[in-house]
Amino acid sequence: MGSKVIETTEELVKPILVENDLELVDIEYVKEGKNWFLRVFIDKPGGVDITECGMVSEKLSEKLDATDPIKEAYFLEVSSPGAERPLKTKQDIADSVGKNVYVTLYEPINGEKSYEGILKKLEDDVLTIEYKVKTMKKQIDIPYEKIAKARLAVMF
Structure with a gap:
């Protein structure tokens, strides 16, 4: 189930990132306690700021609401991977x-x-x-x- 959510999220977020010269670092869909979290980590040379994270979150949220790929309630978090960023590729x-x-x-x-x-x-x-x-x-x-x-x- 989680991999389908991640795949769909990636398809939805990629065009937003390309349009804004941002890069997708990672996507996690995890349960912590009773809550589900969809976390999208974005970056660019020099780092991303809170405004960019907010803009991506807003646009992605609209697309997720329209396609509704996730049945349970969840929290969407868009952030920078931070200083210990994963090296995926x-x-x-x-x-x-x-x-x-x-x-x-x-x-x-x-x-x-x-x-x-x-x-x-x-x-x-x-x-x-x-x-x-x-x-x-x-x-x-x-x-x-x-x-x-x-x-x-x-x-x-």
Whole structure:
């Protein structure tokens, strides 16, 4: 059921985003407590502001009301993915070279299932991440297909 809602929402929101030079980052349809939430995460270089989120929410809400793909009551939230934005596609990863990233893997590499560090490059479907072990800098090459999830990470 959730995947159909997400598909329909994506079809409805894409034209609104294209028209406003915004990009779709992710869509979630989740139940929290008694309530359902349809969350649409949008972005653009430099970030989105509250006005853009409000405009997309209003236009998407009209389209959702017209097509009525969701039978139960739900809350629509349109927001920016924030500082730890998910990297969903190979292009997202390529655009993140030079940034701090956190990746989790389907299977361990060198005994580890996750790495956090600076994404040095993405070449021939292999990511090179520079990470620290205590004070030493190390590099690891991770094949793209071994990545379960990737996101930007805030450094402290």
